[in-house]
Amino acid sequence: MALNVVMMATGEFALPSLQxxxxxxxxxxxxxxxxxxxNPRGKVHSHPVKEAALDAGIPxxxxxxxxxxxxxxxLKALRPDVVxxxxxxxxxxxxxxxxxxxxxxxxxxxxxxxxxxxxxVQYAVWCGDGETGVTIFxxxxxxxxxxxxxxxxxxxxxxxxxxxxxxxxxxxxGTAVVEALNLLESGQAVFENQQPELVTQCPKxxxxxxEIDWAKNSREIDCHLRAMQPWPNPFTxxxxxxxxxxxxxxxxxxxxxxPAKTLSPGxxxxxxxxxxxxxxxxxxxxxxxxxAGKKPMSGxxxxxxxxxxxxxxxxxxADSE
Numbered sequence: 001m002a003l004n005v006v007m008m009a010t011g012e013f014a015l016p017s018l019q020x021x022x023x024x025x026x027x028x029x030x031x032x033x034x035x036x037x038x039n040p041r042g043k044v045h046s047h048p049v050k051e052a053a054l055d056a057g058i059p060x061x062x063x064x065x066x067x068x069x070x071x072x073x074x075l076k077a078l079r080p081d082v083v084x085x086x087x088x089x090x091x092x093x094x095x096x097x098x099x100x101x102x103x104x105x106x107x108x109x110x111x112x113x114x115x116x117x118x119x120x121v122q123y124a125v126w127c128g129d130g131e132t133g134v135t136i137f138x139x140x141x142x143x144x145x146x147x148x149x150x151x152x153x154x155x156x157x158x159x160x161x162x163x164x165x166x167x168x169x170x171x172x173x174g175t176a177v178v179e180a181l182n183l184l185e186s187g188q189a190v191f192e193n194q195q196p197e198l199v200t201q202c203p204k205x206x207x208x209x210x211e212i213d214w215a216k217n218s219r220e221i222d223c224h225l226r227a228m229q230p231w232p233n234p235f236t237x238x239x240x241x242x243x244x245x246x247x248x249x250x251x252x253x254x255x256x257x258x259p260a261k262t263l264s265p266g267x268x269x270x271x272x273x274x275x276x277x278x279x280x281x282x283x284x285x286x287x288x289x290x291x292a293g294k295k296p297m298s299g300x301x302x303x304x305x306x307x308x309x310x311x312x313x314x315x316x317x318a319d320s321e
Contacts, residue, residue: 011087016174113194116144123202126227147191161229214266217281252288275299
């Protein structure tokens with residue numbers, strides 16, 4: 001027997017799950033999503049999840065606050081068997097969590113209990129994990145701590161950015177959501193408690209965390225660069241004698257071995273038409289770079305027309321070395 005499902009979702013991570021639910025045999029009674037946001041110019045921000053629901057004839061509710069008596073009453077009137085949450089953007093209180101007959105579940109972008117919190121995809125890349133995935137777990141008042149119903153794993157590909165991984169996990173999440181509902185429908189759901197000793201936290205990424213620390217080793221720098229794309233983007237400042245520091249994005253690097261050359265962290269070298277930068281354990285070649293106000297370019301293109309000396313370096317804006 002098909003389940004009555006209410007979905008709570010806002011971010012684009014949830015879009016494949018919404019589409020999978022619409023195509024499944026379950027009854028999607030409504031989408032609850034965040035209110036439309038207006039930018040400073042008065043333009044309404046695009047809301048792909050809402051648009052997809054409306055296109056499919058799914059009722060859409062957009063409360064400012066989900067935990068009010070009014071909204072709890074509206075949710076009860078939908079008589080959901082399951083509430084499925086994915087990138088919704090509001091914390092649910094017990095009165096909301098307890099409405100559906102079979103429970104309230106969340107799609108999380110990691111293999112819990114690793115990377116609980118707001119930025120699991122970015123932290124998986126930043127920490128150099130070889131594998132990540134998605135988890136469907138039953139929501140409890142404590143953040144991301146409920147029993148797990150389903151996990152789906154995938155490898156993190158070499159060179160993959162957080163943005164690219166996000167999109168792959170979103171698709172994987174759509175498959176996981178429907179499989180989880182099928183397990184609940186058939187009575188075959190088996191839950192696994194999370195092991196507290198394996199918990200790691202991944203708080204929201206701050207803009208300043210995009211700054212590159214060239215004293216880290218080459219692998220750590222590579223992971224950081226990929227984790228910070230597409231936001232807040234990995235940045236540093238280019239220092240050259242007689243010039244003001246230039247804010248610069250470093251988008252892709254590759255480790256290099258030059259035994260006869262030693263660079264201090266952040267020091268720049270032009271070698272065989274490559275832009276090399278010192279790290280904490282050697283050096284990397286910059287394969288893609290974006291100076292302020294310009295489009296991304298290769299390290300080789302960046303070097304054209306520039307006189308690179310031993311005094312040139314990447315580092316903090318106030319770097320005095």
